[in-house]
Amino acid sequence: MGxxxxxxxxxxxxxxxxxxxxxADLADKVGVTRQTIxxxxxxxxxxxxxxxFQIARVFRVPLDDVFDYPKEG
Amino acid sequence: xxxxxxxxxxxxxxxxLVPVWYFLTVLGRLxxxxxxxxxxxxxxxxxxxxxxxxxxxxxxxxxxxxxxSAEIRxxxxxxxxxxxxxRDKTIGRRGDLIGYYVAxxxxxxxxxxxxxxxxxxWIASALYLSFVxxxxxxxxxxxxxxxxxx
Numbered sequence: 001m002g003x004x005x006x007x008x009x010x011x012x013x014x015x016x017x018x019x020x021x022x023x024a025d026l027a028d029k030v031g032v033t034r035q036t037i038x039x040x041x042x043x044x045x046x047x048x049x050x051x052x053f054q055i056a057r058v059f060r061v062p063l064d065d066v067f068d069y070p071k072e073g
Numbered sequence: 074x075x076x077x078x079x080x081x082x083x084x085x086x087x088x089x090l091v092p093v094w095y096f097l098t099v100l101g102r103l104x105x106x107x108x109x110x111x112x113x114x115x116x117x118x119x120x121x122x123x124x125x126x127x128x129x130x131x132x133x134x135x136x137x138x139x140x141x142s143a144e145i146r147x148x149x150x151x152x153x154x155x156x157x158x159x160r161d162k163t164i165g166r167r168g169d170l171i172g173y174y175v176a177x178x179x180x181x182x183x184x185x186x187x188x189x190x191x192x193x194x195w196i197a198s199a200l201y202l203s204f205v206x207x208x209x210x211x212x213x214x215x216x217x218x219x220x221x222x223x
Contacts, residue, residue, distance in 0.1 A: 005222070032156065033075045039160065039222060045223070051159060
């Protein structure tokens, strides 16, 4: 089993900024299961580029404002 | 829990319980008869049919349970049952790939038994065991991926 993703995100903060949107609401808007949103928030799953764009579009922010990929070392 | 994960649990339970019954039944017969004379065909067919039937029943029970649970939480049942997203598919592919490798290794073992001209009983049982182990390993890989991430 590979290591969980190094991609970090601030979906949780963005959800609260967007009127305390629930994980289920975000899942409905993106068309995925709530468990997938939870896995992404907890860094257990790195979404595809397409899903990442869909999430960013829900919050109406650029991709960089949602996801980050920290430098090594 | 995603519906696909529930289905994986159904697969694990059915794929473990039915073969355990099969092997207990046929291996028990070995005490009173030889491998060449053992009647393994009927138990194996029963086990295979039981696996299919129990999996269908398990899927129906899970779907009903998920629907009831969704109604209680005020969600549309279809949202939970029909929604198989990219993560489910990736996990499914990952588990199936590992299962394929396990089944392939098992086939090599079956090939060796055949070359050594073992009784049909041992060859058929090894073949069945290969599929069983491959399915269980595949399901376990999926469940670990659901919980630990990847």
